[in-house]
Amino acid sequence: MQVAHWSRVEWDCGRWPHFSAHELACHCCGEMCIWPEALDAIEALRRAPASPLAITSGHRCAIHNARVGGAPLSLHKQLAFDVALAGHDPAQFAHAAHACGFRGFGYGQSFLHLDTRAKPARWFYGNRSKAKWASLGIF
Ligand SMILES: [Zn+2]
Numbered sequence: 001m002q003v004a005h006w007s008r009v010e011w012d013c014g015r016w017p018h019f020s021a022h023e024l025a026c027h028c029c030g031e032m033c034i035w036p037e038a039l040d041a042i043e044a045l046r047r048a049p050a051s052p053l054a055i056t057s058g059h060r061c062a063i064h065n066a067r068v069g070g071a072p073l074s075l076h077k078q079l080a081f082d083v084a085l086a087g088h089d090p091a092q093f094a095h096a097a098h099a100c101g102f103r104g105f106g107y108g109q110s111f112l113h114l115d116t117r118a119k120p121a122r123w124f125y126g127n128r129s130k131a132k133w134a135s136l137g138i139f
Contacts, residue, residue, distance in 0.1 A: 001078060006032040015039070018046040024058030024079070031061045035079035037101070038116040042081055044100035045114075054084040056111060075104060080115035082108075091136045107133045 002009055006025035009032050016039045025032040046053050060068070060076040070076055085093065090112070094105065097114050105122040106113030109129045124130040 002034040003031065005030050009034050016043045018043060018051075019055075024055065024081075026059050026061045026064050027057070028064040028067070029061050031059060033059045033077075033079045035116070038079040038081075041097075041101040041116050042114070045097055045102075048096045048100060053081075054086070055081050056084055057082040075115040075117060080104065080113060082106075082111045082113050084111050086110070090133070091138055094138060107138070 006021040007030070009021050011021045011034070015036075019039070019042065021032045021034075022030075042053070042055075045051070057068075057076060058081055059079050060070060060074070062077060065074055065077050066072075074080070076082075083093075085108075094107075094112060097105070097112065102114040102116060103120045104113070104115035104117040106125065107122065107129055108125045109132050124133065
């Protein structure tokens with residue numbers, strides 16, 4: 001994985017044409033991490049019928065991650081995606097993300113956290129998000 005300011009990372013426009021390093025970089029300092037597997041997965045999801053995607057958080061530097069209350073070992077410090085659920089059918093969207101290779105799923109009320117960790121994991125952000133997703137028949 002390559003970590004640098006978004007203007008200096010090696011961005012493959014042919015491989016990830018629907019995104020830019022800038023939009024996925026840390027909101028506070030512009031640091032970006034190139035994790036090809038994660039980028040391939042989000043590009044595949046963007047090409048699925050679920051698109052377009054509004055990504056509210058991609059890479060976070062350590063300081064920014066702490067400031068927004070991210071978990072100390074959050075994969076946002078490498079590369080993960082919080083995708084807004086507005087305009088999507090949440091259940092279909094989660095299924096599509098799974099099919100595109102994502103293995104880490106954080107189920108929020110208004111967003112879905114996605115990452116390509118090695119070992120599958122899923123979690124909720126409080127009881128209200130758990131109730132929302134349960135009502136959709138996901139679990
Ligand atoms: Zn930062």
